[in-house]
Amino acid sequence: MSASKCWQLQSIPLTLNRIEGVYPVRPPLPAVGGYEGVGEVLSVGSAVKHFSPGDWVIPSPPSSGMWQTYTVKEESVWHKISKDSPVEYAATITVNPLTSLRMLQDFVTLNSGDCIVQNGATSIVGQCIIQLARLRGIHSINIIRDRAGSDEAKEMLKRLGADEVFTESQLEVKNIKDLLTNLPEPALGFNCVGGNSASLVLKFLRHGGTMVTYGGMSKKPITVSTSSFIFKDLSLRGFWLQKLMNPDKVNESRNMIDHLLCLAREGKLKYEMELVSFDDFSYGIG
Amino acid sequence: MSASKCWQLQSIPLTLNRIEGVYPVRPPLPAVGGYEGVGEVLSVGSAVKHFSPGDWVIPSPPSSGMWQTYTVKEESVWHKISKDSPVEYAATITVNPLTSLRMLQDFVTLNSGDCIVQNGATSIVGQCIIQLARLRGIHSINIIRDRAGSDEAKEMLKRLGADEVFTESQLEVKNIKDLLTNLPEPALGFNCVGGNSASLVLKFLRHGGTMVTYGGMSKKPITVSTSSFIFKDLSLRGFWLQKLMNPDKVNESRNMIDHLLCLAREGKLKYEMELVSFDDFSYGIG
Structure with missing residues (x-):
């Protein structure tokens, strides 16, 4: 050798x-x-x-x-x-790019013009999701933590092709969807954080949408209302490479x-x- | 007229x-x-x-x-x-019997010898699930509230064909599955309660299992760990007639x-x- x-x-x-x-x-x-x-x-x-x-x-x-x-x-x-x-x-x-590609393919059939939502968007998986989605004409709504440098993080994600980037505190509004004007409601969401951040992903999802959990960086569980399942017909799944x-x-x-x-x-x-x-x-x- | x-x-x-x-x-x-x-x-x-x-x-x-x-x-x-x-x-x-029949058919392919788990088992939907499952050779694990008359409720459900009936307090043990000896791990669970009672349904489910929520009698949300999605590959869905x-x-x-x-x-x-x-x-x- x-x-x-x-x-x-x-x-x-x-x-x-x-x-x-x-x-x-x-x-x-x-x-x-x-x-x-x-x-x-x-x-x-x-x-x-x-x-x-x-x-x-x-x-x-x-x-x-x-x-x-x-x-x-x-x-x-x-x-x-x-x-x-x-x-x-x-x-x-x-690991990370393959996770992004598989998660965009394995759960919901997406077409050009559709939209996804994700938290932990600055992670490598998050960055890849933005770009792989964009290559297919799929829009992305991205949620990041409130922290020093969040403005720079927003700019970085927008340069990669993110349509919208919000910090969690920006989403403390009654009607979260009023923040979106030209994007369709997302059919697919990705969660790698848990806790309140996962709840924000669920709020963005459209009727019949799916949230895929692939991480739990906050170490907090995911809490879901009964009505999210019955009336909004959401599905919650998990991804493990x-x-x-x-x-x-x-x-x-x-x-x-x-x-x-x-x-x-x-x-x-x-x-x-x-x-x-x-x-x-x-x-x-x- | x-x-x-x-x-x-x-x-x-x-x-x-x-x-x-x-x-x-x-x-x-x-x-x-x-x-x-x-x-x-x-x-x-x-x-x-x-x-x-x-x-x-x-x-x-x-x-x-x-x-x-x-x-x-x-x-x-x-x-x-x-x-x-x-x-x-x-x-x-x-309403109720049709809900039971559809939920046993619409989410997971079950075969004779398989097993389901449910909470709120004394409800009419719960009673129908026990019987409709049994007619197909499918076993049932049933969770009921702790209350006066729970022994009579257990007997009633067993007469309908329930394999196992537990009150919630009986399930406060570390290894919930040690309570089951001759039953396979359930691939499908039904939740009409929420809160801790929904968590008990999730604990019983086998790897890759599905929990369907069709009610929320406790008015408490459903809380799920990240690992339930990633490592146990559980799916959570909802049913609405x-x-x-x-x-x-x-x-x-x-x-x-x-x-x-x-x-x-x-x-x-x-x-x-x-x-x-x-x-x-x-x-x-x-």
């Missing part, structure tokens, strides 16, 4: 939650942290068919133990990607990853990241 | 909520209360094709203004039923009503009622 320079990044909440042990799926101990990243193939075993030294690979589905300089894993773990992929996107594409790790879903997800990396190469998918560089960081395939 | 003796009953919570105006669908005022009942046809207009004097009819979909001795309505409002139907069942079949009032659903519902009345005639569907008799109470068709 030879050394090479590679990027290794990851979804921070996901990675830390796994280390904390709050995820119901845990690796046998002792275990190495890290859940996504990109590596260069250094050497392959004699039975390996689809990879050669020099290839770039990512673990797909995301795989435990990526906080390592070198690693040896089964061929089936890896997905070969184009070497002209931006390395920081290759290292971060398998882990569900897509069974073999029949892997190929579909890898195709989606290729599509996302293509968008990243073309500059159509961007998200803010803090980068960390590791020297001598690479993967091998056994 | 001539007088005849008929029964007029109704779903009390539904009828009273409508009079209180808490339902989002309201008749033009002044209006007559009452939402279901059975009547005898006294006379028909010249354009009426499907009814003759002496026929028994029920409003299907349920229709406002049934608290009247005589009424004149369009032919399309009425559904002719078999005159050997037990009158107290004919007068109460269109009003949705089934569009013309393309009416025939389906009328077929289901005929099926339910057939079960009532055969003694396979029973529920506890308090009866009120009105003299000179009947309907006409204009």
